[in-house]
Amino acid sequence: MANIQQVAKHAGVSVATVSRVLNGHDKVTAKTKLKVEEAIQYLNYEPSMLGRNLRNSxxxxxxxxxxxxxxxxxxxxxxxxxxxxxxxxxxxxxxxxxxxxxxxxxxxxxxxxxxxxxxxxxxxxxxxxxxxxxxxxxxxxxxxxxxxxxxxxxxxIDSEEASYRAVKHLIQIGHKKIALMNSDEKFLYARERRMGYERALREHDIPVNGDYIFYTHELGFEQGQMAMKKILRLEDRPTAVFAVSDLLAIGALKEITAAGLHVPNDVAVVGFDKIDFSNMTNPALTTVAQPxxxxxxxxxxxxxxxxxxxxxxxxxxxxxxxxxxxxxx
Amino acid sequence: MANIQQVAKHAGVSVATVSRVLNGHDKVTAKTKLKVEEAIQYLNYEPSMLGRNLRNSxxxxxxxxxxxxxxxxxxxxxxxxxxxxxxxxxxxxxxxxxxxxxxxxxxxxxxxxxxxxxxxxxxxxxxxxxxxxxxxxxxxxxxxxxxxxxxxxxxxIDSEEASYRAVKHLIQIGHKKIALMNSDEKFLYARERRMGYERALREHDIPVNGDYIFYTHELGFEQGQMAMKKILRLEDRPTAVFAVSDLLAIGALKEITAAGLHVPNDVAVVGFDKIDFSNMTNPALTTVAQPxxxxxxxxxxxxxxxxxxxxxxxxxxxxxxxxxxxxxx
DNA sequence: TTGTGAAATGAAATCGTTTACATTTTCATC
DNA sequence: GATGAAAATGTAAACGATTTCATTTCACAA
CATH class of the missing domain: 3.40.50.2300 (Response regulator)
Incomplete structure (x- = not known):
């Protein structure tokens, strides 16, 4: 609880000198430096950030x-x-x-x-x-x-491109009926990810089906479950789901399993983010890794x-x- | 970027008065208060925590x-x-x-x-x-x-009692061969949880089997997987596992399923902590909720x-x- | 020895507040 | 209108550092 004044006094120097050894920008003699360091040690002095911060704004x-x-x-x-x-x-x-x-x-x-x-x-x-x-x-x-x-x-990252590649992967392994689980399009990334999704579909001559696009209020597990419930009720049921967050995807996973269906045989799932937990699920989640x-x-x-x-x-x-x-x- | 001096000047009062309306401890006339507030507004003044913090230590x-x-x-x-x-x-x-x-x-x-x-x-x-x-x-x-x-x-919380109740639950639904997945006993809670585990066993005349107790270095998913691997290799395989953290338990879950076994029919699992994810797994995890x-x-x-x-x-x-x-x- | 420039050190201002104390204002009372 | 106490306000000293500028010390050459 000592302050710089006491250190200076104890070392027999001015506060300026103490400050100089503290910060090391300026030159001080080896001898005075030693004196100051001894005083610091002796008094158990720790410079206060409060004073320093005020001075340095x-x-x-x-x-x-x-x-x-x-x-x-x-x-x-x-x-x-x-x-x-x-x-x-x-x-x-x-x-x-x-x-x-x-x-x-x-x-x-x-x-x-x-x-x-x-x-x-x-x-x-x-x-x-x-x-x-x-x-x-x-x-x-x-x-x-x-x-x-x-x-x-x-x-x-380039959300549009990432989304495009995720959907393209689903197409390449044979899926044509691919649902998109997106978040509110007031967010830029949500708009970008839908565009990537649509680009991948168009590029493979798959028509974009508005019934396959779902919007959720938040990106959590429960929202994923709810959206998946709706998807499973569609009469022409998708065989794959691309969710814009891993938590959504994990919610989907749980819901698909609960409905007695198999992932990925009945419905394949892709997430986004590669959170730690995406590797802990049954089955482990395919996902887009951001750096x-x-x-x-x-x-x-x-x-x-x-x-x-x-x-x-x-x-x-x-x-x-x-x-x-x-x-x- | 105005400071209290400028506010005082602009309002035609002293800095002390400005400080007083800022903090509201002391009395100021409604009229001067108004003057000061106008000056604050006009100058877009925000009191600096740096000055205040130094002064107030x-x-x-x-x-x-x-x-x-x-x-x-x-x-x-x-x-x-x-x-x-x-x-x-x-x-x-x-x-x-x-x-x-x-x-x-x-x-x-x-x-x-x-x-x-x-x-x-x-x-x-x-x-x-x-x-x-x-x-x-x-x-x-x-x-x-x-x-x-x-x-x-x-x-x-009372770790010993919580652990006791978790294990007692396993016993009550018919388990006798219960493994404990504990963390390093250099931690007090680990020792307490083992004691609770042993108390529950003793109370139901089940001998404590050292082979059923496993220690992990950390409380994560991977450690749970590794410990579960060992447990599954035991020749007299336990029918239940009590893990001292949910992440350990989730690792166990994944490993049991990967081995083609069923939870809880082949092995029942109890975790500890009731983290959000404990509800997202397949099956959802029985666990001890701390407040x-x-x-x-x-x-x-x-x-x-x-x-x-x-x-x-x-x-x-x-x-x-x-x-x-x-x-x- | 003295003069010189460089290097080391010190004195004091500064950062932006709060508050103890001193001073002024207000206002009811006579 | 003078008096006094109470209420409002002002003055200036903290809080603990950094840094500019002034001063001292020092080493070295003349």
């Missing part, structure tokens, strides 16, 4: 905005962000918005009040207007989910550069289709 | 220490902590230790450097010595996992009281056995 904290902590999709991204941030002496504040503007506002306030130096937003439901306004004064990066054309740098860890590190690096006042460009990363039992048996 | 940030963010077990607890914290104007820094002392040290340093006001530790692998030493100067609460007798308040959200709110309340200098007592909460398909078909 920074908090060295970055905010991560996610809709909910329980979606495993975010794990690897968060790890990527965290590791990059830590290496640059930043800490991360993980913020669940629950897709509620009130909670969002609480966290936005944190940056307005200088408690955070910047934001990485992964919340597709974020209030774009506020974000835009905030971006004029503070460092903001969009990760994975993004609003296009609002002038905020983002890092993401999540990389997305995290890139987003963090971009944010830190933005904080430092540099201009940064958006980045589109690659993806990969992981073929497992839910399509190939 | 607090950061209003609490640390949550968890081994890994990808264990769903922690979700509800974290939500509980977060909501309670937010309601008291605290923010939470979620810290993954990966069970590595180096990372732990980074986060401990954050509280030493006053960047955080306290810690809620949920990491069973935490360095108890350092924690004990830290607890002499800073507010620390243990949640769910705890080292006993080290004088740091904790909130947890996670409550644990979180209680831990947060305890921590905040500790920060305020009050003395707090440890708390033991109730639990509940959730019976689903993996034991009853």
């Amino acid at each position: 920074e908090s060295r904290i970055v905010l991560i905005l996610i809709p909910t902590i329980s979606n495993p999709f975010y794990f690897e991204i968060i790890k990527g962000i965290e590791n990059m941030a830590l290496s640059q002496n930043y800490s991360i504040l993980l913020c669940e918005t629950d897709s509620k503007p009130e909670k969002e506002e609480i966290y936005f306030d944190l940056v307005r009040k200088k408690m955070a130096d910047g934001i990485i937003s992964m919340d597709p439901a974020v209030n774009v207007e506020t974000l835009k306004e905030l971006a004029q004064h503070y460092a903001i990066i969009q990760c994975s989910e993004y609003g296009g054309g609002i002038g905020i740098p983002y890092v993401t 999540m860890y990389k997305m995290g590190t890139v987003a963090a690096r971009m944010l830190i550069e933005k904080i430092q006042g540099k201009t940064v460009d958006s980045v589109v990363l690659g993806h990969e289709l992981v073929i497992r039992e839910s399509t190939t048996g | 607090e950061s209003r940030i609490v640390l949550i220490l968890i081994p890994t963010i990808s264990n769903p077990f922690y979700f509800e607890i974290i939500k509980g902590i977060e909501n309670m914290a937010l309601s008291q104007n605290y923010s939470i820094l979620l810290c993954e230790t990966d069970s590595k002392p180096e990372k732990e040290e980074i986060y401990f340093d954050l509280v030493r450097k006053k960047m955080a006001d306290g810690i809620i530790s949920m990491d069973p692998a935490v360095n108890v010595e350092t924690l004990k030493e830290l607890a002499q100067h800073y507010a620390i609460i243990q949640c769910s996992e705890y080292g006993g007798g080290i004088g740091i308040p904790y909130v947890t 996670m959200y409550k644990m979180g709110t209680v831990a947060a309340r305890m921590l905040i009281e500790k920060i305020q200098g009050k003395t707090v007592d440890s708390v033991v909460l109730g639990h509940e056995l959730v019976i689903r398909e993996s034991t009853t078909g």
